[in-house]
Amino acid sequence: MALPRILVLVLAGGAGGRLELLTDRRAKPAVPFAGVYRLVDFPLSNCLHSGIADVWVSIQFHPTSISEHLANGRPWDLDRTTGGLLTLPPFQGTDRGGWHTGTADSLWRQAELIRAFAPDALVVVSSDAVYKLDYREVAEAHLGSGAEVTMVTTEVAPDDASRYGIVEVGEGGRVTGYAYKPDEPATTTATNEVFVFSPGPTLDRLEALARDAGEDGLDDLGSQLLPAQTADGLARAVPLDGYWRDVGTVPAYWEAHRDFIREEPPLDLDDPSWAIRTRGGRHSAARLLRGAVVEESLISGGTRVAGEVRGSVLSPGVVVERGAVVVDSVLLPGVRVRAGARVTRAVLDDGVEIGPSAEVGGEGDIALVGRRAAVPAGTRLAAGARHPEPDED
Numbered sequence: 001m002a003l004p005r006i007l008v009l010v011l012a013g014g015a016g017g018r019l020e021l022l023t024d025r026r027a028k029p030a031v032p033f034a035g036v037y038r039l040v041d042f043p044l045s046n047c048l049h050s051g052i053a054d055v056w057v058s059i060q061f062h063p064t065s066i067s068e069h070l071a072n073g074r075p076w077d078l079d080r081t082t083g084g085l086l087t088l089p090p091f092q093g094t095d096r097g098g099w100h101t102g103t104a105d106s107l108w109r110q111a112e113l114i115r116a117f118a119p120d121a122l123v124v125v126s127s128d129a130v131y132k133l134d135y136r137e138v139a140e141a142h143l144g145s146g147a148e149v150t151m152v153t154t155e156v157a158p159d160d161a162s163r164y165g166i167v168e169v170g171e172g173g174r175v176t177g178y179a180y181k182p183d184e185p186a187t188t189t190a191t192n193e194v195f196v197f198s199p200g201p202t203l204d205r206l207e208a209l210a211r212d213a214g215e216d217g218l219d220d221l222g223s224q225l226l227p228a229q230t231a232d233g234l235a236r237a238v239p240l241d242g243y244w245r246d247v248g249t250v251p252a253y254w255e256a257h258r259d260f261i262r263e264e265p266p267l268d269l270d271d272p273s274w275a276i277r278t279r280g281g282r283h284s285a286a287r288l289l290r291g292a293v294v295e296e297s298l299i300s301g302g303t304r305v306a307g308e309v310r311g312s313v314l315s316p317g318v319v320v321e322r323g324a325v326v327v328d329s330v331l332l333p334g335v336r337v338r339a340g341a342r343v344t345r346a347v348l349d350d351g352v353e354i355g356p357s358a359e360v361g362g363e364g365d366i367a368l369v370g371r372r373a374a375v376p377a378g379t380r381l382a383a384g385a386r387h388p389e390p391d392e393d
Contacts, residue, residue, distance in 0.1 A: 006139045007119035007199075009110070010043050010057045011103050012066055012127045018249045021370035021386065022349055026065035028248070029057075029127035032332050032350075034260050034269065035300035035315045038069050039247065040127045041278045044076040049274045050136040053080060054119070058088045058106050075277040088113075102219035108210055111203045119199055124221070126193035130256055131244040132267060132274050133194060138238060142196040148234035149202065149226065151175060152194035154244045163246075164190035165222040167230075167237055175235035180222030189237070192244050195221065205229070243267050254347055254366050257313045257330045261296050283316045291322065307337070324354075329361070338377070345383065355379065360387075 012029040022031050029040035040057070047055050055078055059066050072078075073085030088110060107114075107124065114122060121139040133152065142150040153167060166185040168177035177186060202225070209224045210217070218224065229235045243266035247253045259266050269276045283301025288294060293308040302316040307324035314320070318331045321339040329343050334351040337343055341354045346361035348369045354360055355377035361367035365384030369375065373387055381387055 004120040004140060004143055005118070006052050006054065006121050006123060006136060007114065007117055008043070008047050008052055008055045008123045008125065008135060009107070009114075010040065010055065010125055010127050011106055012040060012057050012059050019253065020250055020390065021368055022250070022253070022347070023062070025062065025371055027059065027062040030062070030065040030069050031247075031253075032315055033130065033247065033253075034257065035298050035313060036280075036283070037269070037276055037278045039130075040066065040069065041075075041276055042130055042132075043125045043127055044073075044078070045274070045276045046125075046131075046133050046135055047078075048076045048277060049132075050134050052123075052136055053078065054083045054117070056086045056088055056110070056113075058110065060090055063089055069279050071279060075279050101217050102223065103221045104206065104209075104223065104225050105218040107203075107221070107225075108206050108218055111206065114199055115203060122197045122199045122202070124195045124197060128248040129193060129244060129246050130267070131192070131240065132242065133240060135194070135196075138194070139196050141238065142198075142236075145236055147236040148198050148205075148232075149229045149236075150196040151191045151226070151235060151237045152196075152240050153189050153237045154192045154240050156188050156190045158185075158188055161185035161188050161190060165226065166190055167235075169237045173236045173238060174233065175230050175237050178222075178227050178230040178235065180220070180227070189239075191222070191226075191237075192240060192246075194240075195226075201234075202229075250347060250366055250368055254330060254345075257298075258311075258328075261298050261311060261313060263296075286314075289322070292320075307339075341375075349373070361385070 031039050033039055078085035121143055123135050123139055162185055165180045166182055167175050167189050168186055170176040245256045247256045286299045286303045289306040292305045295310045297309050298313045300314055300316045303314045303318045305320045306322040307320045309326045311328045312326050313330045315333040317334045319336045320326055323339045324337040325342045327344045329346045331348045332350050335348045337354045338356040340357040342359045344361040346367040349371040351372040352369045353374045355375055358375045358379045360381045362383040367385045369387045
């Protein structure tokens with residue numbers, strides 16, 4: 001029996017505004033994570049290990065940053081003569097052309113391409129979460145369910161539930177209620193932005209919704225499409241058994257890094273059976289110089305530490321000079337913390353330089369320093385500071 005034809009569409013086109021300065025000059029999927037990875041590496045690695053070779057990536061904001069990382073798809077075995085990796089930028093020339101206004105709108109604009117490809121199952125995923133999942137297993141279970149959509153779910157904290165699509169699940173996994181970012185969530189069971197659709201019925205429904213929306217157009221999948229499928233009794237849910245973390249905000253991004261500096265991290269990123277792949281992925285060994293102190297931290301290749309690093313994540317090429325102290329922080333590639341400086345509860349973007357004896361952050365909200373910014377010697381940036389200050393408009 002032939003395997004079902006599965007197409008994965010990675011929605012990598014969002015502005016990522018909730019990540020503030022981290023997405024000021026890069027696409028959200030291209031944001032570094034855990035030292036050497038990018039966020040898009042997680043869904044692409046899931047495709048590799050799921051045995052799915054047809055992967056499309058919809059891009060929109062800062063396309064160069066994501067396209068450069070994807071290259072020809074080789075790290076994920078997607079550099080193929082037939083199938084493989086396809087990037088989908090915004091286009092003009094047809095009635096489907098133009099700027100995407102949401103995830104459902106993005107799907108509608110690619111509908112003709114999807115119909116021509118004729119997959120048996122369409123897996124639509126976001127690229128701002130950290131997790132491992134066998135997409136093929138979920139897709140094959142969907143095909144035998146009679147549902148129009150299968151939503152993969154996870155449990156979230158009650159005070160965080162209003163950020164997500166929230167579902168109520170009945171007997172046999174049937175979704176009996178769906179609300180998109182509700183003010184008063186009925187449950188703490190949230191969709192984790194992995195959906196398996198039956199392509200024909202879903203695209204037909206999307207066309208009808210687009211006609212009804214008129215000039216207002218479509219928004220996100222959770223705004224019209226998923227509620228309609230739920231109302232017709234054609235939605236089912238399957239729980240993700242394992243770690244999942246949305247990293248779409250600065251606090252969530254920081255907290256996710258905290259997860260991975262534990263003695264027993266929630267995911268083994270080097271597990272031979274499900275390793276997370278990335279472009280390049282190899283750097284020189286980290287150098288811990290005489291007198292260096294490193295505790296409960298992730299130290300990437302190419303880093304040099306002569307000072308103290310505690311409870312932090314250092315990306316490739318980071319330098320912490322003698323007498324400098326880095327505590328509970330995330331330092332992205334190329335950051336340099338000069339002698340006598342102190343960084344506490346902060347995220348420092350690519351190429352940031354913290355001058356001698358400067359202080360960044362402290363107890364309280366997370367401080368954030370934008371790409372290639374310099375903090376002059378002796379400067380004090382308080383907890384929760386943003387440097388440079390965001391434009392008021």
